[in-house]
Amino acid sequence: MALAKSRCLFSLSRLLIQGGRALEGVVSTGGSKNSALPIITAAALAGSGESIIENVPNYTDVLDLCEILRQLGTKVELLGEGRLRVDGRGLDNHVAPYHLARRLRASSYLVGLLLARLGRAEVAVPGGCNIGLRPVDYHIKGFAALGAEVAVERGSIVGSAGRLRGSRIYIARASFGTTVNMLIAASLAEGTTVLENPAQEPEVVDLANFLNRMGARVRGAGTNQIRVDGVSALTGTHHEVIPDRLEAGTYLIAGAITGGTVRVENVIPEHLRTVLAKLREAGAEVFNRADAVEVRAPARLRAVDIETHPHPGFPTDLQPPFLSLECLAEGVAVIRETIFENRFAFTDELVRMGAGIKVERETAIVRGVARLTGAPTEAADIRGGAALVLAGLAAEGETEVGGLEHIDRGYDRLEERLAELGARLRRLP
Ligand code: UD1
Numbered sequence: 244m245a246l247a248k249s250r251c252l253f254s255l256s257r258l259l260i261q262g263g264r265a266l267e268g269v270v271s272t273g274g275s276k277n278s279a280l281p282i283i284t285a286a287a288l289a290g291s292g293e294s295i296i297e298n299v300p301n302y303t304d305v306l307d308l309c310e311i312l313r314q315l316g317t318k319v320e321l322l323g324e325g326r327l328r329v330d331g332r333g334l335d336n337h338v339a340p341y342h343l344a345r346r347l348r349a350s351s352y353l354v355g356l357l358l359a360r361l362g363r364a365e366v367a368v369p370g371g372c373n374i375g376l377r378p379v380d381y382h383i384k385g386f387a388a389l390g391a392e393v394a395v396e397r398g399s400i401v402g403s404a405g406r407l408r409g410s411r412i413y414i415a416r417a418s419f420g421t422t423v424n425m426l427i428a429a430s431l432a433e434g435t436t437v438l439e440n441p442a443q444e445p446e447v448v449d450l451a452n453f454l455n456r457m458g459a460r461v462r463g464a465g466t467n468q469i470r471v472d473g474v475s476a477l478t479g480t481h482h483e484v485i486p487d488r489l490e491a492g493t494y495l496i497a498g499a500i501t502g503g504t505v506r507v508e509n510v511i512p513e514h515l516r517t518v519l520a521k522l523r524e525a526g527a528e529v530f531n532r533a534d535a536v537e538v539r540a541p542a543r544l545r546a547v548d549i550e551t552h553p554h555p556g557f558p559t560d561l562q563p564p565f566l567s568l569e570c571l572a573e574g575v576a577v578i579r580e581t582i583f584e585n586r587f588a589f590t591d592e593l594v595r596m597g598a599g600i601k602v603e604r605e606t607a608i609v610r611g612v613a614r615l616t617g618a619p620t621e622a623a624d625i626r627g628g629a630a631l632v633l634a635g636l637a638a639e640g641e642t643e644v645g646g647l648e649h650i651d652r653g654y655d656r657l658e659e660r661l662a663e664l665g666a667r668l669r670r671l672p
Pocket of ligand 1: 348349377383417421559560581583
């Protein structure tokens, strides 16, 4: 996997940014990571035929998942720019490679896959970003409701089951990962599963569409109740992953924080409704096109309050980039993070740049300042890292962002795309 190796060489690289220039121009987003990961896993549910998945983003998380699936016996082949072939017929190993699985949050979806296909699963308790605890208790409860015996042993989620049985499952906090896992597992279960309070993210709808093309019977994805009528077998299919709304949102906020004009193409504007409303409230002009969004920002925006919620609320993943924008806005913003408790960790680095931020538990109070100044900073997670890059673009002088390996897990060629918009930045190996 030459692609994966070239990424690893960069893993300790840093980004050097010369800030203070308004971004102008057009940029296009790729496929959604949070959609591609469940869909690639679900493709291995097929006992016959192969799936061709298009618009797969080139993120390290995706490459890691492909490697794990290969080690479980699935054939996964990169056909060319964003096209992946997955053939699950050979899936025969229920033990995921521990050290690879533990660093990937999405490896929990393998439990649903393996229980449904092989009746056994052993997958390291997943890690992921340093944004807070990432427990798996809702997943385990869900599998128990489907008739599996699942427990955490030796650092792994270990499970066994006969054929899974449909059930009624209430999903606490509309957990995205639990919803994905239940959809994957219930598709091949005997009888009907009803998910109450599932996640309503566009990526859940994308997964449901993919499963239905494979022959599953999933109804109601995108609402607060999903019904899955289990089928006995699924077959490979063809699918195009939806655009990455989180990447798109990041570029729009980058345009806004620098007082620029940025058009992001390959976007479904409806997926970003709450974020666009907040950009407008802050004083930016936002224009929705059929599959693009354009933002035009004045030199200084107004502070606006934000509270993160599961979709269609304000996405927790765009809270950090938006918080950077608030640092330079006029007034005081109250930002509440209700989903991940450590999602303000990156604000320490913004304070080094002159930001006025106080954090108390799940609330950050941001007092806007007239200028930020460049500083050496360190990214510790995907979105917090993106937030530092955005602050660097708007700051006076030079900002260095280390820990790029975190940012590479969720952004494909971030620096190239920002450079297309006129940003002055380069990656230092
Ligand atoms: C996914 C996304 C992440 C996004 C998040 C919320 C991926 C790879 N990650 O993460 O980008 O920020 O959805 O939209 O797609 N919880 C439990 N027990 C569980 C599961 C979750 O307590 O078993 C808690 C979590 O700690 C968190 C909340 O529920 O506080 C929501 O988590 P969840 O929606 O499951 O997030 P992820 O699927 O991990």
